[in-house]
Amino acid sequence: MEISFGLDFDTKHWGRPGRWQAEFGAGGISVLGRTESTGxxxxxxxxxxSSLPYEIYKTEKEIGAxxxxxxxxxxxxxxxxxxxxxxxxxxxxxxxxxxxxxxQKSPGFSEALVAAKAYWEDFWQRTDVEIEGDPENQQGIRFCIYHLQQTYHGFDPGNNIGAKGLTGEAYSGHAFWDTETYCLPFYLFNNLSAARDLLIFRYRTLPEARKRARELDCEGACYPIATLNGHEACSLWQHASLQLQPSTGVAYGIYHYYRVSKDNEFLKDYGFEMLVEISRFLLSRGQWNREGKFGYYCVMGPDExxxxxxxxSYTNYLAKRTFLFTLEVRDLLKDNDKYEQIIEKLGIGEDFFRKIKTAAAQMLLLYDPETExxxxxxxxxxxxxxxxxSIPVTDFPLYNNWSYDRIYRNDMIKQPDVLMFLFLFASDFPLSVKKANYEFYEPRCIHESSLSPSVHSILAAEIGKKDEAxxxxxxxxxxxxxxYNRNAEExxxxxxxxxxxxNIVYGFGGLRSDGACLxxxxxxxxxxxxxxxxxxYRGKNIRVxxxxxxxxxxxxxxxxATLLLYGKEIILRDEYRAELRK
Incomplete structure (x- = not known):
C-alpha cells in the first residue's frame, strides 16, 4: 500500500491554477503560502x-510524507x-x-476527540430543533444548523458569511446583503457575540464603503453588493450601482441587533457611526420630486x-426606517461623552439630522389604502x-435561457420585494396588509432565488395559508x-x-423580533x-x-422575561403553558 499525507498549496479555482506562492519550512512538513494578489x-x-518508515516528498507547492x-x-x-x-x-x-x-502543544487524537464530542454536545443542547412526525425535515434542519455553525461562529470579526460558505467556489466566497437579513437572526438567538462580530466586520470595512460612496458621486458610506474584504467585487454595474439594499441591510442589522440585545455600548462604539454614514449616503443618493416627496430614482430592489x-418600495421604506433609527440612536446617545466625538469626527451638525428627519417624513411610499x-x-x-x-419548465433558470431585456419587460418577479420589507418590519403592518400583498405578489413570483420560498412560507403561515406555508x-x-436545484457541486x-x-422559528413558531418586545x-x-x-433572549435560555x-x-x-404570546403580554420565569391557537 502507498499512503501520502501532505500540505498542498496548488489548489485550483474554477479549474484554473492556484493563486498561491509557496515556500517550505526549514524542517519537517510545513509551508508558508502567500496569496499572489493580496499578499x-x-x-x-x-x-x-506512525511506526512505519516514510519519505518526505516535495513538488513546487506541496510537501508531505x-x-x-x-x-x-x-x-x-x-x-x-x-x-x-x-x-x-x-x-x-x-x-x-x-x-x-x-x-508540539496540541492534543493527540484521543484528547481531540473528547473535546470535539463535548463541544458538539454543548452546541446541540443549546441550538437543536426537534421535529416529531417528519424525519426528512428533522434530518434537514439539523444539516442546516450544523453547516451554519461550521461556516461561522464568531471566531474572527474579520470574516463574513459567503453565499456558499466554505463549501464551494460559486460566488468566489463573496458575502452579500443576505448576511444581515437572512443569516443574522440565527446568530442573534443562538450566538449573540457572533452576531455582533458580523456587524463588526461591516465597521471594519467602513473605509471601503466610504470610498465606494464617493465613486458613486455620493457622500457617506455605500456598502458593496458582493465582497470579501469591503471592496465592491460585483462587476455587473446594474447590481453594484443600483442596489442600495446592502447599505440599508447593514442598518437593519444594527437595528435588529439592538432590538434583541439592547447593547448600548455597541451603538456607541460602532453602530451610530455606521448609521450616520449610511444615512449620509442615502440622503445624497435620494432626490426630491416636484411635489416635495423624497425617494430614489434608477434603482434595483431585491427583485432583480x-x-x-x-x-x-423596499428601497424607499428601508431608507425611511434607516433615517428614523439613526435619529432614535442620536437621541439615545446625545448625552454620552462619545456622541460629540463622533459628530466632530464625521463633520456633521444638527442640520444633518433635520434633513434626514424631513426626508423620512416626506418619503414617497406607493401605498393605496383602498387596496392595501x-x-x-x-x-x-x-x-x-x-x-x-405558462413558462415551459425547460426555460428555467431564466437567466440561462432568456435575454435580459425579455426578463425585464413584464411583471414577473424573481424573489420577494414588497413582501420582504413586510417581513423585516413585520410589527409595522397589520395582517390585512400582509394578506393583500401576499395574494397579489406571490402569483407573480417564480422563486428563481433559493431565498424566496422561505419568506413566502413565513408570511403564508402568518396570514393563515397553512398548506401554502x-x-x-x-x-x-x-x-x-x-x-433540488441540481447545482450542489457549486x-x-x-x-x-x-x-x-x-422558516421554522419565524414561520411556524411565529417569532417576531423587530418590535419593542419579542x-x-x-x-x-x-x-x-x-x-x-x-x-x-437577553441572557435567558428559552425552549419553545x-x-x-x-x-x-x-x-x-x-x-x-417579558414576551408577547398571541399578542398577550406574559412574564416567563421557569415555565408557561397556553392552549395552541388553531
Whole structure:
C-alpha cells in the first residue's frame, strides 16, 4: 500500500491554477503560502505519527510524507495539522514558527476527540430543533444548523458569511446583503457575540464603503453588493450601482441587533457611526420630486428582474426606517461623552439630522389604502402581465435561457420585494396588509432565488395559508441534501440554509423580533406531531415546545422575561403553558 499525507498549496479555482506562492519550512512538513494578489500569508504545519518508515516528498507547492508498506494487520496514522493566517501580510517569519510550535502543544487524537464530542454536545443542547412526525425535515434542519455553525461562529470579526460558505467556489466566497437579513437572526438567538462580530466586520470595512460612496458621486458610506474584504467585487454595474439594499441591510442589522440585545455600548462604539454614514449616503443618493416627496430614482430592489426603476418600495421604506433609527440612536446617545466625538469626527451638525428627519417624513411610499397594496415601484402596475405558469419548465433558470431585456419587460418577479420589507418590519403592518400583498405578489413570483420560498412560507403561515406555508417549506431544509436545484457541486446555499431555520422559528413558531418586545404566535403543520426550538433572549435560555394542543415555554432559570404570546403580554420565569391557537 502507498499512503501520502501532505500540505498542498496548488489548489485550483474554477479549474484554473492556484493563486498561491509557496515556500517550505526549514524542517519537517510545513509551508508558508502567500496569496499572489493580496499578499496575505497562510502558514501550515503537519505532523504524522506512525511506526512505519516514510519519505518526505516535495513538488513546487506541496510537501508531505509518503508511506509504502505491506499491510499486515493494522496500520495506524495520527496526523495533526496547525494553520495560522496573517491577512495583513506582516508576519512572514513568525507565522510559520507559530504553526510549527503549535503542533508540539496540541492534543493527540484521543484528547481531540473528547473535546470535539463535548463541544458538539454543548452546541446541540443549546441550538437543536426537534421535529416529531417528519424525519426528512428533522434530518434537514439539523444539516442546516450544523453547516451554519461550521461556516461561522464568531471566531474572527474579520470574516463574513459567503453565499456558499466554505463549501464551494460559486460566488468566489463573496458575502452579500443576505448576511444581515437572512443569516443574522440565527446568530442573534443562538450566538449573540457572533452576531455582533458580523456587524463588526461591516465597521471594519467602513473605509471601503466610504470610498465606494464617493465613486458613486455620493457622500457617506455605500456598502458593496458582493465582497470579501469591503471592496465592491460585483462587476455587473446594474447590481453594484443600483442596489442600495446592502447599505440599508447593514442598518437593519444594527437595528435588529439592538432590538434583541439592547447593547448600548455597541451603538456607541460602532453602530451610530455606521448609521450616520449610511444615512449620509442615502440622503445624497435620494432626490426630491416636484411635489416635495423624497425617494430614489434608477434603482434595483431585491427583485432583480426590474432595473433602473423609480421609487422601489423596499428601497424607499428601508431608507425611511434607516433615517428614523439613526435619529432614535442620536437621541439615545446625545448625552454620552462619545456622541460629540463622533459628530466632530464625521463633520456633521444638527442640520444633518433635520434633513434626514424631513426626508423620512416626506418619503414617497406607493401605498393605496383602498387596496392595501404597495406598488413595487412606480409604474409596476402598468407592466404587461405574464402568466408564470405558462413558462415551459425547460426555460428555467431564466437567466440561462432568456435575454435580459425579455426578463425585464413584464411583471414577473424573481424573489420577494414588497413582501420582504413586510417581513423585516413585520410589527409595522397589520395582517390585512400582509394578506393583500401576499395574494397579489406571490402569483407573480417564480422563486428563481433559493431565498424566496422561505419568506413566502413565513408570511403564508402568518396570514393563515397553512398548506401554502408547508408547501414552500418543503424546499427549505433539504435544498442541498436532495440537490433540488441540481447545482450542489457549486457549494451549499448558506443563506438559504439560514432561511430554513427562520422558516421554522419565524414561520411556524411565529417569532417576531423587530418590535419593542419579542413576540411568539406558534402553530403546527398538520403532518407534525410536535416540534421544539431553543433561543437565547437577553441572557435567558428559552425552549419553545409546540404540540397539537399546547404551547409550552420553559427556561433553565427564573429570571423574568417579558414576551408577547398571541399578542398577550406574559412574564416567563421557569415555565408557561397556553392552549395552541388553531
Amino acid at each position: 496575505q500569508f497562510l502558514a501550515a504545519a503537519a505532523e504524522i505519527q 509518503s508511506y509504502r508498506f505491506k499491510l499486515q494487520g493494522e496500520a495506524v496514522f495520527d496526523r495533526k495539522v496547525s494553520i495560522f493566517a496573517d491577512r495583513q501580510g506582516e508576519k512572514r517569519e513568525e507565522l510559520l514558527l507559530a504553526a510549527e510550535a503549535d503542533l 428582474f426590474q432595473m433602473m426603476v423609480h421609487h422601489n 397594496l404597495f406598488e413595487q415601484h412606480l409604474g409596476y402596475f402598468e407592466l404587461p402581465h405574464i402568466d408564470i405558469g 408547508l408547501a414552500f417549506f418543503e424546499f427549505a431544509t433539504r435544498l442541498d441534501l436532495d440537490d 457549494g451549499l446555499h448558506l443563506t438559504s440554509i439560514a432561511a430554513a431555520w427562520m 413576540s411568539l404566535a406558534p402553530q403546527i403543520p398538520a403532518i407534525w406531531k410536535r416540534y421544539a426550538f431553543k433561543i437565547n 415546545e409546540v404540540t397539537k394542543d399546547e404551547v409550552k415555554l420553559s427556561s433553565d432559570d427564573e429570571k423574568p
